[in-house]
Amino acid sequence: MKKTLGIIAISVFIIGCNMNPNKEARIQKLETEILQSIERIDQLENRVETLENMNENLKTRVLEIENR
DSSP, rough: HHHHHHHHHHHHHHHHHHHHHHHHHHHHHHHHHHHHHHHHHHHHHHHHHHHHHHHHHHHHHHHHHOOO
């Protein structure tokens, strides 16, 4: 009886320890999420820069039209 309870206690302890996800896998997942976020930020920065350039061109055109 004592051996059975001991085996059950040890098996529960071992199973409980294995339920935690692997730290390395979590770190890799976070790294990929960071890289994806950086890529999206770069894309957004490029889009904003393009829009600013277009806006500047439109402002100069408006000024040219107003001065005529």
